Amino acid sequence: MIEVQNLSKTFRLTKKQMKESGHSGDPEVLAVQDVSFRCLPGRIFTLLGPNGAGKTTTLRMIATILKPTEGHITVAGFDTVHQGAEVRARLGFLTGSTGLYDKLSPNELIDYFGRLNNMDEQTIARRKDELFTLLGIHEFANRRIGRFSTGMKQKVSIARTMIHDPEVIVFDEPTSGLDVIAAKGIIDLIRNSKLQQKTVILSTHIMSEVNMLSDDLAIIHKGRMIYNNTYEQFQAGMQAATLEDEFIRLATASETATL
Amino acid sequence: MNNIITIFRKELKEILRDKRTLIIMLVLPLVVYPLLFTGVSSFMQGQAEKAGEETLRIGLGAGGDAALFREYLSAWPGKTDVRSISSDTAEAKVQIQADSLDVVFFFPDGFTASVDSLDPVSYTYYYTSTNKEFQVDMIRGISQGFQQSLTARKLAQLSVNERVLEPAQAEAHNIASNREQFGSIIGGIIPYFFIIFCLIGCMYPAMDIAAGEKERGTLETLLVSPASRLDIYLGKFMAVGLSGFISAMAAIAGILISSKMISAEAGAEASGIMEMMEGIIQPGSVLLLLGILLPLNAFFAAITLMLSIYARTYKEAQGMISPMMIVTVFPSVAGMLPGVTLNYVTALVPILNVSLGAKEIISGTAETGPLVVTYISLIAFALLALMASVRFFNQEKNIMRG
Structure with a gap:
């Protein structure tokens, strides 16, 4: 379970950043503005929005990497600011840009994260064996990751995310840059996590993924939440013909509303 | 932890x-x-050893009275190759530049007589400081040694003990x-x-x-x-x-x-x-x-x-x-x-x-x-x-x- 209440995040731009982005006036930028939502176990919560909408910032605050400027988040009942270690122990985090240590083998890498999650060696070994069998990592488990293909790396990334059997999993644009087969691996992982009654939050701007996976949907645009309901309700209330068109309609409507 | x-x-x-x-x-x-350090040090040692074997090529300008100098050189411990060249200093410079001689000495006429009678007299030598360092040292050593031999010769003629120049020797001890x-x-x-x-x-x-x-x-x-x-x-x-x-x-x-x-x-x-x-x-x-x-x-x-x-x-x-x-x-x-x-x-x-x-x-x-x-x-x-x-x-x- 993830509960996000009145979450806001302000970034302070440096002079250089302001110059580069052509941003004038106030150096404070509101990346996320008064966002609230709830993700439930056994359901996939999709955060949809264009690039720069504030999806990654929100997910990073859930993962305790960033601290909220205002508002609160609890993950599995723990506060992200004051009980960060407790939150992280129950959290899996996978993004399209997370990398792996090239100089380690999958075996060493998974051991490393297992230990960081305070698992004992026996549990690590058992869990690793399960995941490696499931993902087909055994045949290259002792080779250096540096020379792996994208697909092989993706499998190791999944094992890394799942080694401590997290109850909440954060996927931030997890399929970006992946080919169809590797992306399918991620989709399967998300579905399986749901079946295992885990809480899943997924951010994406790929409409087909939204359609395929969502149980609950939130649309975020320019830092504000412009829609939040079940995906069924969303589909029932659609005024435009396609998901894309409906998304654009909502985004435009929200802009007119704020003006 | x-x-x-x-x-x-x-x-x-x-x-x-x-x-x-x-x-x-x-x-x-x-x-x-x-490897670098020992390479440099053995190279430097090699150079020093080479210095002992090297023959110094000395030119003597024609026409002057170089008898004392020749006498001194014959007793000098290093290897030398003494050649007579013309009295033209320009020629001497050319030969040194072309590296066919290391040093050229010019002595005036009646050099021995002037030394013996204590008349003011000088001799000249040409060399180049861009030579190898040990050659430059050798050339200076030869000239200085020659001067000392002249002093000794004069003292002997005057029947003065050479020790008059250095009546006592200093013995320094570095306690570091x-x-x-x-x-x-x-x-x-x-x-x-x-x-x-x-x-x-x-x-x-x-x-x-x-x-x-x-x-x-x-x-x-x-x-x-x-x-x-x-x-x-x-x-x-x-x-x-x-x-x-x-x-x-x-x-x-x-x-x-x-x-x-x-x-x-x-x-x-x-x-x-x-x-x-x-x-x-x-x-x-x-x-x-x-x-x-x-x-x-x-x-x-x-x-x-x-x-x-x-x-x-x-x-x-x-x-x-x-x-x-x-x-x-x-x-x-x-x-x-x-x-x-x-x-x-x-x-x-x-x-x-x-x-x-x-x-x-x-x-x-x-x-x-x-x-x-x-x-x-x-x-x-x-x-x-x-x-x-x-x-x-x-x-x-x-x-x-x-």
Whole structure:
């Protein structure tokens, strides 16, 4: 379970950043503005929005990497600011840009994260064996990751995310840059996590993924939440013909509303 | 604590698997430098030996009275090839320029008579100072020796004992021990190598461990693990610090190996160096040296890590950390200059105090007061750097800068 209440995040731009982005006036930028939502176990919560909408910032605050400027988040009942270690122990985090240590083998890498999650060696070994069998990592488990293909790396990334059997999993644009087969691996992982009654939050701007996976949907645009309901309700209330068109309609409507 | 060790061990594993870092950290100081040093020293020795065998080609201008000089040369111990050339000085210059002669002497007519009657008289010689150094020395030696032979000849004619020129001989005793003498020279070189290699040893892993992780997207995965930011920082700090320490120790071992190799060749002359080395490798002075070097080590690790955390990419980190090398070289070289000593002021200048303190410990001349100030200031600098670095690591604007 993830509960996000009145979450806001302000970034302070440096002079250089302001110059580069052509941003004038106030150096404070509101990346996320008064966002609230709830993700439930056994359901996939999709955060949809264009690039720069504030999806990654929100997910990073859930993962305790960033601290909220205002508002609160609890993950599995723990506060992200004051009980960060407790939150992280129950959290899996996978993004399209997370990398792996090239100089380690999958075996060493998974051991490393297992230990960081305070698992004992026996549990690590058992869990690793399960995941490696499931993902087909055994045949290259002792080779250096540096020379792996994208697909092989993706499998190791999944094992890394799942080694401590997290109850909440954060996927931030997890399929970006992946080919169809590797992306399918991620989709399967998300579905399986749901079946295992885990809480899943997924951010994406790929409409087909939204359609395929969502149980609950939130649309975020320019830092504000412009829609939040079940995906069924969303589909029932659609005024435009396609998901894309409906998304654009909502985004435009929200802009007119704020003006 | 477990997390710190887990992170430390993993970072160390990666450092040890990075060939480039290993070459710079270990192969360079342990293999390349000793070879370079001994190569240079055996080359210099070879040159000196060659000097003894070399034949000096001497031209004598025609027409003058060179009888005394010829007589002197015949008794001169070195090898010479004396040739008569024309009395034209221009011709002499051409021959020297063309390297067919090393030196040309011109004596006036009646030179012997003038010397004997104490009339003012002079002789001239042409040479080029761009010649090999030992040739220039030989030429000057010949002229000086010749002058002395003239003095002796005159004294003999006057029936004056030659000892009138030097009625008493001075016997000077330098009571500085070999350790002190060599310590002031080599004592400056050892801390220099330690400082530079300690920095290099910290630099490369630091760039990889922070900016490199950011660039490859692995830092995020580490930040979402239950390990606290402080655990992550300390694990990385220890790995960077140890790498700097190993690299510095390798540099010192490299110097020891070099000096052993050189002294094996040079024999007695280098025994002072060995005596000094043995003097340093006493538990007491090793402890004193480590007391200076470890805070410096921590200082370097903290600063390099701090800059690397700020950088977005490995390349950017390189750009920010490399200038540290230049900033570091100056004070460490200043410590090698003669006359710069450890006092209450220099003891407060970072790096310079390391260089001077280590030099004085090595030559056994360190004074307690300034040394204590050095320790205190070094530990203070190291702690400040560490605190600033930890603070830096905890700020999301630095760690997520990208």
